[in-house]
Amino acid sequence: MSFRRLSTERVYTGRLLKIDRDRVELPNGRATDLEMVRHPGAAAIVPFVSDDDILMVRQFRYATAGFILEVPAGTLNPDEPPDACALREIEEEVGHRAGRLTKIGAVYTTPGFTDEIIHLYVARDLVPVAQRLDHDEVLTVERLPFRRALEMIRDGGIVDAKSICALTLARDLAAG
Amino acid sequence: MSFRRLSTERVYTGRLLKIDRDRVELPNGRATDLEMVRHPGAAAIVPFVSDDDILMVRQFRYATAGFILEVPAGTLNPDEPPDACALREIEEEVGHRAGRLTKIGAVYTTPGFTDEIIHLYVARDLVPVAQRLDHDEVLTVERLPFRRALEMIRDGGIVDAKSICALTLARDLAAG
Numbered sequence: 001m002s003f004r005r006l007s008t009e010r011v012y013t014g015r016l017l018k019i020d021r022d023r024v025e026l027p028n029g030r031a032t033d034l035e036m037v038r039h040p041g042a043a044a045i046v047p048f049v050s051d052d053d054i055l056m057v058r059q060f061r062y063a064t065a066g067f068i069l070e071v072p073a074g075t076l077n078p079d080e081p082p083d084a085c086a087l088r089e090i091e092e093e094v095g096h097r098a099g100r101l102t103k104i105g106a107v108y109t110t111p112g113f114t115d116e117i118i119h120l121y122v123a124r125d126l127v128p129v130a131q132r133l134d135h136d137e138v139l140t141v142e143r144l145p146f147r148r149a150l151e152m153i154r155d156g157g158i159v160d161a162k163s164i165c166a167l168t169l170a171r172d173l174a175a176g
Numbered sequence: 177m178s179f180r181r182l183s184t185e186r187v188y189t190g191r192l193l194k195i196d197r198d199r200v201e202l203p204n205g206r207a208t209d210l211e212m213v214r215h216p217g218a219a220a221i222v223p224f225v226s227d228d229d230i231l232m233v234r235q236f237r238y239a240t241a242g243f244i245l246e247v248p249a250g251t252l253n254p255d256e257p258p259d260a261c262a263l264r265e266i267e268e269e270v271g272h273r274a275g276r277l278t279k280i281g282a283v284y285t286t287p288g289f290t291d292e293i294i295h296l297y298v299a300r301d302l303v304p305v306a307q308r309l310d311h312d313e314v315l316t317v318e319r320l321p322f323r324r325a326l327e328m329i330r331d332g333g334i335v336d337a338k339s340i341c342a343l344t345l346a347r348d349l350a351a352g
Contacts, residue, residue: 003236012188012195014211017289019193027236027243032312034238035190037213037289060179060203061287062210067203068287075288105329107337110285110292111237111244112251113193113213118337136208153281154348161283161294161337168344172330 003027011035039116043086044073044162045101046146046170047094047123054146055094055126056163060138069142069152070160071167073118082106082119090123092132094141099125104169109161120166122173146170179203187211215292219262220249220338221277222322222346223270223299230322231270231302232339236314245318245328246336247343249294258282258295266299268308270317275301280345285337296342298349322346 004025012019018038025031047055058067074089076082083101090098105120133139149167152158158167180201188195194214201207223231234243250265252258259277266274281296309315325343328334334343 003238003241011190014187014195014197015209017195017211017213019188019190019195021190022238024238026312026314028314030311033191034312035193036239037193061284062179062198062200063212063287063289063291064284065179068284070287105332105335107335107340108237108240108244109337110290111239111246111336113239114286115239116286135206136202136210138202138204153344156281159281159283160287161285161341164283164341164344165337168329168340 006031035113037114037116039075039114040078041076041082042073042116042118043076043082043089043121044071044118044166045086045090045098045121045123046071046104046166047090047096047098047126048146049096049126049143052145052147053143054149055096056142056144056149057093057139058142068160069158069163071163073162083121086119086121086123090126091129093137093139095129095131096126097129098123099127102173104166104173107162107165118162118165120162120169122170182207211289213290213292215251215290216254217252217258218249218292218294219252219258219265219297220247220294220342221262221266221274221297221299222247222342223266223272223274223302224322225272225302225319228321228323229319230325231272232318232320232325233269233315234318244336245334245339247339249338259297262295262297262299266302267305269313269315271305271307272302273305274299275303278349280349281341283338283341294338294341296338296345298346
């Protein structure tokens with residue numbers, strides 16, 4: 001069961017988003033046109049500021065018409081390895097440098113229409129540094145018990161998919 | 177802390193994807209252009225075929241260049257309520273009618289560039305019906321213990337974000 005790309009066309013190039021429309025022969029032998037948002041990938045981090053507490057961000061998201069609670073995350077720069085991106089985002093978004101970074105997984109956010117993959121980490125041994133936000137990032141940092149964050153998945157206080165994935169894998173890591 | 181949409185422009189209309197570029201005044205008072213993939217929403221389901229076992233689909237995803245294991249899911253039709261979509265997708269993708277549907281949550285898949293929200297359900301009291309796949313859906317149904325699916329989140333066997341969210345919330349539901 002394999003597939004073949006028969007042709008590709010870049011049908012949209014925006015400020016951040018790029019869309020390809022590819023003609024693909026599917027593993028069932030049929031040919032179809034597939035639209036795909038091409039994404040450079042991202043990194044998301046569960047930063048432990050103590051044995052019990054983590055840092056999250058309450059971030060304005062236009063897509064949700066308000067603020068939602070998320071783990072710090074960001075898009076890979078060109079040629080940037082995912083772990084370097086993770087360390088950079090902890091510094092920029094929540095103002096800490098991490099002494100220890102553990103990869104806990106990677107997820108496809110929505111494989112039906114984008115190749116975005118988010119690499120997931122736990123960070124420890126944090127020391128404060130200056131926070132550096134982009135001009136269009138509107139967020140505040142919140143410190144909360146890791147246990148509370150897990151409760152907030154259940155009670156609907158956390159609705160961001162990458163954050164739920166990262167917290168779940170961090171829980172699994174803690175459970176051994 | 178509020179925001180205002182200053183203008184909107186539909187900059188891409190494809191077969192499935194639509195992109196708006198909106199001029200937005202952010203809650204910090206700055207104005208910026210934001211690209212947003214407009215999505216009708218979706219539903220994803222953890223279907224229990226017995227007390228212990230669930231049904232998942234091993235689906236070809238061009239974005240991942242192969243097959244990945246996912247919970248059954250699909251996009252809302254125009255004016256379709258999420259629970260109706262969930263019941264329809266269980267029938268079409270895994271060939272079962274569900275007698276009982278429980279909403280367990282809803283997640284934003286990637287709020288940085290799309291308003292896609294996926295409504296999450298547990299389905300029970302399944303009876304077999306005919307499976308009806310779209311011509312571009314290439315998948316096989318797999319029955320596996322729910323406990324095994326949770327292990328596969330940890331060991332990297334499941335990398336689809338909505339599936340990890342749905343399974344995590346289903347576990348939380350089972351745990352009470």
